[in-house]
Amino acid sequence: MxxxxxxxxxxxxxxxxxxxxxxxxxxxxxxxxxxxxxxxxxxxxxxxxxxxxxxxxxxxxxxxxxxxxxxxxxxxxxxxxxxxxxxxxxxxxxxxxxxxxxxxxxxxxxxxxxxxxxxxxxxxxxxxxxxxxxxxxxxxxxxxxxxxxxxxxxxxxxxxxxxxxxxxxxxxxxxxxxxxxxxxxxxxxxxxxxxxxxxxxxxxxxAPPKTGGGLPAPDPSAPEPPVTLARAVPPDWVDYNNHMNEAFYLTAFSDAADQMLHWAGMDADCVAAGASVFTVETHIRHLGEVSIGDALRVTTRVVQGGGKKLHLWHEMWVGDALCATGEQLLLHMDLRARTSALPPERIADWLGRAKVAHGPLSLPDGFGRSVAQRT
Incomplete structure (x- = not known):
């Protein structure tokens, strides 16, 4: 209640x-x-x-x-x-x-x-x-x-x-x-x-706590990566350069990952029972400016899922413009033992189906990239 x-x-x-x-x-x-x-x-x-x-x-x-x-x-x-x-x-x-x-x-x-x-x-x-x-x-x-x-x-x-x-x-x-x-x-x-x-x-x-109004749960077997975050840029996300501060790109991608995990079954009861995830690595590319009031749309692809590792690829869009990408590696954890563990069966099944559905997609530009400079 x-x-x-x-x-x-x-x-x-x-x-x-x-x-x-x-x-x-x-x-x-x-x-x-x-x-x-x-x-x-x-x-x-x-x-x-x-x-x-x-x-x-x-x-x-x-x-x-x-x-x-x-x-x-x-x-x-x-x-x-x-x-x-x-x-x-x-x-x-x-x-x-x-x-x-x-x-x-x-x-x-x-x-x-x-x-x-x-x-x-x-x-x-x-x-x-x-x-x-x-x-x-x-x-x-x-x-x-x-x-x-x-x-x-x-x-x-x-x-x-x-x-x-x-x-x-x-x-x-x-x-x-x-x-x-x-x-x-x-x-x-x-x-x-x-x-x-x-x-x-x-x-x-x-909806998980950080996603505001929530989004309708997709069919994990659908071939297109689902929209995992849809919101506008609030005033407190903008810095002295009058565009979205880099910290909030991470916030947005983290919220998107939480939304997908929530769809898969990682709700409050699941976490209370000791099953959660820890982030191991995130790589963000900033491709275009994002300003106050812009309507963000993040799509998330499951590259690896169903086992201990969860590998996600996020794309942040404003309209038809790709503004940022985020590649994220997470580990499923047993919070009681504080060690990596296989996810609960229902979560493994959902993420595994999404991985299979997204598998035929070609690898996106920037995938697996480390920090680099053009000279």
Whole structure:
């Protein structure tokens, strides 16, 4: 059982669509989507949903501690330990009184993710883009112009999540706002949203700690090396030369190796039982500059696997440009004896199948290379 915090607004609170201003009805327990999520997964879900909550803005009209960034630290510390935090905010930021843009809403959510990371670094984060609003009913004036302002919000939030290594989902893929007020979900919308988000939450919780939102597990018998890391370059990876510091190339390739090992079955229980890997050698070639915000994609090929040695070849791409390669040799270890050992059977099988699948590929340029200079 995992501990999950939902940090949201009235649609997490369970507010019933408004037919008259001032209405404050709330769906019965078990109906709001966080309750459905808890019932379906068995996890402990803590709902912190406040009607009118914004990402970072004080509300000059409604007041009432609506600024999400201001209250998030206390909320987090009230519920630790936490395995995951789901952030579903941005709808109220669309009100004309805040005069903000879709881009700035996404940047504000990115700030909230930073607060989570600072106070509860072990918690994984899922950013959920809110269901698109419509200007109708008694809230039409309160959300005047929101339909235009929300244009591009999904994309900006997805990019923000990628930058900070968080998971991402679109509420609008699973639920629509009620035609009654254009903002709130009906009961069936709550259930649909919860059921749609469950796979995202499962993937988030199953991902190894360093990979953020996680990636879908590939078929190890597929001939193409899988994508083992997909994220944007965050600000703290950039150095005084205004490009990614060399230390974080190693971080990226290490995270990619962890992702592949996790797919193979080397999860927390496996490590607790004494089976892990130690890195013996890594050789990195820097082929092109990588800058802040660039969307990194690492693919990983198994050159040798199934026995004590694991030999990996990583390629780091930005778009169609190959920016770096990493050749990595690891040893499977018995952590209790602190000696090399054969991996557990399921891991050996997965990596062995990947090695066979990748075997027909030609050896890449730079493979097996030592440090060299062109003269």
């Amino acid at each position: 995992k501990r999950i915090l939902i940090f949201g607004d009235s649609n997490s609170h369970g507010t019933v669509p408004l037919r008259v201003l001032g209405q404050s009805d709330r769906f019965a327990p078990g109906v709001p989507w966080p309750d459905v999520l808890a019932a379906q997964t068995g996890h402990s879900v803590f709902t912190e949903g406040l009607p009118g909550r914004t990402t970072v803005f004080e509300d000059p009209v409604d007041g009432g501690a609506r600024n999400g960034a201001a209250v998030l630290p206390a909320v987090l510390l009230s519920h630790v330990p936490l395995d995951a935090v789901v952030i579903l905010l941005g709808t109220n930021d669309l009100k004309p009184r805040f005069a903000t843009s879709a881009f700035d809403i996404a940047k504000s959510v990115e700030r909230l993710v930073g607060i989570v990371r600072a106070l509860v670094p072990a918690a994984k984060v899922l950013v959920v883009s809110p269901a698109p609003v419509t200007e109708t009913g008694v809230l039409a004036d309160a959300f005047a112009g929101a339909e235009a302002r929300q244009a591009g919000l999904d994309g900006h939030l997805e990019a923000a999540a990628l930058r900070v290594g968080a998971g991402f989902a679109r509420a609008g893929d699973y639920a629509e706002v009620s035609p009654v007020d254009g903002v709130h979900l009906e009961a069936d919308g709550h259930r649909a949203l919860a059921m749609g988000l469950i796979p995202h939450v499962d993937a988030l919780l199953a």
